[in-house]
Amino acid sequence: LAQLNTLAQKAGKLYFGTATDNPELSNTAYVAQLGNTSDFHQITAANSMKWDATEPSRGTFTFSGGDAIVAQAQAHKQLIRGHNCSRHIAVPLLDITKGRLSWDVINEPFNDDGTFRDSVFFTTTGTAYISTALRAARAADPAAKLYINDFNIEGTGAKSTAMANLVKQLKAENVPIDGIGVQTHLIVGQVPSTFQQNLQNFANLGVEVAITELDIRMTLPATTALLTQQMKDYQTVIAACKAVSGCVGVTLWDWTDKFSWVPGTFAGQGAACPWDENFVKKPAYQGIVNGW
Ligand code: XIL
Numbered sequence: 001l002a003q004l005n006t007l008a009q010k011a012g013k014l015y016f017g018t019a020t021d022n023p024e025l026s027n028t029a030y031v032a033q034l035g036n037t038s039d040f041h042q043i044t045a046a047n048s049m050k051w052d053a054t055e056p057s058r059g060t061f062t063f064s065g066g067d068a069i070v071a072q073a074q075a076h077k078q079l080i081r082g083h084n085c086s087r088h089i090a091v092p093l094l095d096i097t098k099g100r101l102s103w104d105v106i107n108e109p110f111n112d113d114g115t116f117r118d119s120v121f122f123t124t125t126g127t128a129y130i131s132t133a134l135r136a137a138r139a140a141d142p143a144a145k146l147y148i149n150d151f152n153i154e155g156t157g158a159k160s161t162a163m164a165n166l167v168k169q170l171k172a173e174n175v176p177i178d179g180i181g182v183q184t185h186l187i188v189g190q191v192p193s194t195f196q197q198n199l200q201n202f203a204n205l206g207v208e209v210a211i212t213e214l215d216i217r218m219t220l221p222a223t224t225a226l227l228t229q230q231m232k233d234y235q236t237v238i239a240a241c242k243a244v245s246g247c248v249g250v251t252l253w254d255w256t257d258k259f260s261w262v263p264g265t266f267a268g269q270g271a272a273c274p275w276d277e278n279f280v281k282k283p284a285y286q287g288i289v290n291g292w
Contacts, residue, residue, distance in 0.1 A: 017042025238291025
């Protein structure tokens with residue numbers, strides 16, 4: 001049986017992987033599939049490496065959640081994607097995971113119109129936080145691949161142009177930047193027609209591209225027609241990454257509908273993952289296989 005990471009590597013990619021989260025690690029059947037390295041050779045912590053998780057109150061640091069995800073990955077020799085940095089957490093987490101990872105050093109810097117998001121970092125430093133964080137991350141682990149990650153940069157448009165311009169500028173200023181993370185939280189039937197071209201445009205900047213948070217949601221209830229369209233959409237996304245040599249890998253934003261973030265975030269939507277709530281493969285799984 002063809003499996004997702006096996007096929008991705010056969011296509012020349014570094015990995016196929018999935019996000020996971022700490023509460024899920026108590027589910028034995030879930031953990032068994034998470035450690036199935038024929039499907040998953042890479043893991044992202046959905047929440048436990050974030051600033052609010054690692055410094056829940058000012059000056060009080062806890063890395064146990066992130067450490068548990070790293071241990072889970074190491075037990076199966078899976079790669080780690082650090083998600084995501086702030087100036088507070090970059091150094092300690094990079095220390096424990098040295099040499100085995102990529103990092104989303106900058107997460108979601110842009111508004112949809114391509115202007116910079118009013119984060120606490122931007123309002124206090126302007127864009128200076130971006131180069132500061134990237135340089136600090138490089139100093140902490142010279143071997144880690146350093147990424148800027150965002151959503152709604154799947155197709156060409158103002159936000160993708162802004163991302164490209166930022167990366168060009170960072171490279172011109174010799175700021176370390178290795179990759180662009182394209183989150184790829186999509187809606188069934190709405191894969192942008194410019195998706196592959198846009199991945200190629202990013203790769204042409206001389207950086208890696210990764211699909212970092214793939215899921216394709218639908219308005220519930222899931223029907224046969226929607227699940228069939230979802231299969232085609234997964235296939236389209238994977239085929240685009242396959243066709244762009246600079247696209248190094250794909251990560252699902254969790255593999256099962258049981259633990260997807262979608263229903264809790266987008267009212268009335270769900271069924272976004274390749275496995276259903278009972279860990280049974282959906283047509284979407286076959287779509288990924290077809291795409292590779
Ligand atoms: C989401 C998690 O999946 C949820 O559990 C959490 O409540 C909110 O964050 N883009 C990102 C991720 O970069 O960090 C987000 O993860 C999904 C959107």
